[in-house]
Amino acid sequence: MPHLTRRDALAALAAGIATGAAAPHRAVARRLAPATLLRETEARTFRYFWDTCNPATGLAPDRWPSPPFASIAATGFALTAWPIGVARGWITRAQARARTLATLQLLWLAPQGDGPSGIAGNRGFFYHFLDLETGLRAEGSELSSIDTALLLGGVLFAGQWFDGEIRDERLIRALAQQIYERVDWNWMVVRPPLIAMGWRPGSGFIERDWEGYNEAMLLYLLALGAPASPLGPEAWTGWCGTYDKSWRGTGTARHLAFAPQFGHQYSHVWIDFRGIRDPAMRSAGLDYFENSRRATYAQQAYAVRNPGGWRSYSSSIWGLTACDGPASTTLFDTGTGRQFRSYSARGPVDLPDGFDDGTLAPTAVIASVPFAPEIVTQAATALVRTYGSHVYGRYGFVDAFNPSFHATDAPLARGRVDPRFGWVDSDLLGIDQGPILAMLANAHDDFIWRTMRRSPIIFRGLHRAGFTGGWL
Numbered sequence: 001m002p003h004l005t006r007r008d009a010l011a012a013l014a015a016g017i018a019t020g021a022a023a024p025h026r027a028v029a030r031r032l033a034p035a036t037l038l039r040e041t042e043a044r045t046f047r048y049f050w051d052t053c054n055p056a057t058g059l060a061p062d063r064w065p066s067p068p069f070a071s072i073a074a075t076g077f078a079l080t081a082w083p084i085g086v087a088r089g090w091i092t093r094a095q096a097r098a099r100t101l102a103t104l105q106l107l108w109l110a111p112q113g114d115g116p117s118g119i120a121g122n123r124g125f126f127y128h129f130l131d132l133e134t135g136l137r138a139e140g141s142e143l144s145s146i147d148t149a150l151l152l153g154g155v156l157f158a159g160q161w162f163d164g165e166i167r168d169e170r171l172i173r174a175l176a177q178q179i180y181e182r183v184d185w186n187w188m189v190v191r192p193p194l195i196a197m198g199w200r201p202g203s204g205f206i207e208r209d210w211e212g213y214n215e216a217m218l219l220y221l222l223a224l225g226a227p228a229s230p231l232g233p234e235a236w237t238g239w240c241g242t243y244d245k246s247w248r249g250t251g252t253a254r255h256l257a258f259a260p261q262f263g264h265q266y267s268h269v270w271i272d273f274r275g276i277r278d279p280a281m282r283s284a285g286l287d288y289f290e291n292s293r294r295a296t297y298a299q300q301a302y303a304v305r306n307p308g309g310w311r312s313y314s315s316s317i318w319g320l321t322a323c324d325g326p327a328s329t330t331l332f333d334t335g336t337g338r339q340f341r342s343y344s345a346r347g348p349v350d351l352p353d354g355f356d357d358g359t360l361a362p363t364a365v366i367a368s369v370p371f372a373p374e375i376v377t378q379a380a381t382a383l384v385r386t387y388g389s390h391v392y393g394r395y396g397f398v399d400a401f402n403p404s405f406h407a408t409d410a411p412l413a414r415g416r417v418d419p420r421f422g423w424v425d426s427d428l429l430g431i432d433q434g435p436i437l438a439m440l441a442n443a444h445d446d447f448i449w450r451t452m453r454r455s456p457i458i459f460r461g462l463h464r465a466g467f468t469g470g471w472l
């Protein structure tokens with residue numbers, strides 16, 4: 001395949017998605033043109049959410065088809081998906097409105113409190129996992145600050161996008177505002193000025209805080225953007241205060257590193273960081289969007305170096321993030337022990353939080369399309385041409401696969417081992433499908449970004465954190 005420039009890739013993406021429609025499931029053609037593949041991927045990934053979410057509650061399963069409970073983060077991505085479906089002609093505005101309203105009504109009315117059961121959250125924060133039917137806490141789940149933020153990204157996007165004057169759209173806007181304003185951000189600040197990772201009834205706050213650099217930019221900006229009792233600018237200063245541990249690379253490759261690629265994607269789903277800078281980025285001479293672009297290229301370069309000697313890694317086959325894996329086991333098929341994991345964060349081993357067991361995740365690649373479309377488009381095409389229906393099917397890309405794992409006698413966490421292609425996952429995860437859909441939409445026409453640029457909450461949060469320039 002000839003080399004694509006960034007301009008070529010974006011043009012192909014726009015041309016393909018602009019004419020897209022939700023296609024029925026059919027066999028994968030290994031010679032799909034890049035624009036057609038991206039169009040199909042957006043449509044199929046949308047269909048994943050539409051088919052698997054509970055239409056009565058609006059809650060999204062954590063994974064499918066394994067027996068599910070709901071993930072509040074995946075539900076935030078589902079709320080973001082419905083307007084995309086309307087814009088692309090896959091569902092009607094009335095259908096999207098009904099799903100959104102059902103979700104927001106459940107989130108607003110579900111009980112809150114400090115008890116261990118029969119509730120959905122506490123002080124406006126929600127439990128990481130909820131019962132898919134009732135919306136109440138799944139046993140053992142923690143009250144999660146970051147997953148609440150990802151849920152609120154979808155809630156606020158829905159409240160901003162549904163701008164009609166009919167009763168149900170006014171109600172969506174009101175509920176979105178109420179759900180957001182109910183969050184007691186200061187309660188989650190246990191070790192000022194940082195935000196705690198979560199809380200459990202009986203044992204209290206998790207003894208770790210969110211500190212930079214990772215996916216929690218969205219969390220801090222939402223906390224700073226609150227109209228009443230927001231966190232102060234010192235919270236963002238504290239968040240940035242540990243950046244010195246995260247810088248990697250030199251020259252035009254220098255960037256804030258975080259090994260799993262999702263840390264460079266999640267906050268960018270709802271916030272357009274292009275051309276705007278906080279004090280830390282002004283000092284560094286780049287912005288967070290450029291930082292994610294450099295991180296995407298660093299992932300590709302790591303696969304080319306392939307220090308672990310894993311199968312199939314190349315300039316076209318790459319992508320490490322948090323995802324499913326084959327099994328938690330150690331194999332000695334090469335004479336030395338190789339550690340594998342089931343679900344785990346993964347990334348280049350020379351970066352913060354790095355771990356690599358040969359497991360690749362398509363979401364690490366596809367959800368990076370706004371940052372580096374020229375290499376992402378080539379990688380997406382290579383995945384389908386190389387692995388076909390083993391990695392690409394009815395709902396788009398599988399969560400993960402591992403070409404190096406061929407053990408047939410190891411107890412698998414899930415998935416199957418193919419004699420030729422190695423381990424292939426059997427599940428799809430909402431928190432990995434969501435960024436694929438959302439970032440394809442942003443790459444096409446700034447779909448989520450241009451809506452959220454009008455949000456006074458996002459504007460206040462960025463302003464209080466010290467961002468200037470660009471669209472601000």
